[in-house]
Amino acid sequence: MENRNLTSDLFEDILSKAGKRLTVVHFYAPWAPQCGQMNEVMTVLAKEHAHTTFVKLEAETLPEVSEKYEISSVPTVVFFKAGEKVDRLDGAHAAELTKMVQRLAVAGSPNESSGGEDLNQRLKKLINAAPCMLFMKGAPQEPRCGFSRQIVALLKEHSIQFSSFDILSDEEVRQGLKTYSNWPTYPQLYVNGELVGGLDIVKELAESGELENACPKAVNLDHRLKTIINQSPVMLFMKGNKEAAKCGFSRQILEILNASGVDYDTFDILQDEEVRQGLKTYSNWPTYPQLYVKGELIGGLDIVKELKESGELAAVLKGES
Secondary structure: OEOOOOOHHHHHHHHHHHOOOOEEEEEEOOOOHHHHHHHHHHHHHHHHOOOOEEEEEEHHHOHHHHHHOOOOOOOEEEEEEOOEEEEEEEOOOHHHHHHHHHHHHHHOOHHHHHOOOOHHHHHHHHHOOOOEEEEEOEEOOEEOOHHHHHHHHHHHHOOOOOEEEEHHHOHHHHHHHHHHHOOOOOOEEEEOOEEEEOHHHHHHHHHHOOHHHHOOOOOOHHHHHHHHHOOOOEEEEEOEOOOOEOOHHHHHHHHHHHHHOOOOEEEEHHHOHHHHHHHHHHHOOOOOOEEEEOOEEEEOHHHHHHHHHHOOHHHHHOOOO
16 A cells, blocks of 8 residues: 655546556545545555555645645545545444445455456346346445436335445446447446436336336345355355455365365355345354355354365255254
């Protein structure tokens, strides 16, 4: 993580050299204890996201930069891609910072998140990431255009559970989705993988009373987790997928499972924050990866290693033990 005495020119140079990669800039003050807490979170995130640039910038030493990006208080974190600001977070909100870095880093890294899939495959995967999927400018908590703000308000007003994707964070998705769905504007709402339309159509559905019927009813999180856990007899929740693990622990457990010869499926918890956080509580197991056999938690990497060393792993994976 960058922690030098930056000049304005050096700061702009860092942004330009980062290209389309996510750059996370913490505007801080050394006298503010909450800034110290956010710096600690930034340090942890920098280890988890090797393809993201993290920068600490003392706001009062570069007033021209702080003024340019409207920094009126510290801590403030600003997110950049291709030299342009794509989002910001005001205040000491560690959990929200973690979520935003995850969302923006994955969204802007097609090669990492798609494992070499072509664009249409990636778009299809995003569209089907949730039963009700909204492609918008910004996030539901901070829409970045009036149309996105209106459609979010309508969905919330009618108690529609939905996930979203910020098309400002990924130019490839932003342009590709227009062609893929033959729909030139945003926001775009999809239900069960099918395009419903934009704001005007959602307004019409709301006015006619059809919106609730058009969108799937909210699914209880525990029910959703149970469904995913039982998706396959052997189910691994990990960072990444079979083709591309995104942490050392996940990589090691993949090697063990591949050597076992047992069929298994994976779920990338980096792609779904609701599952990532909810599963920790559901199973009372705070870390990843997590391995399940026939719907029952086996454990993480350490337990799988112990089972392998004791010769019990094969029986456990087959549900015989």
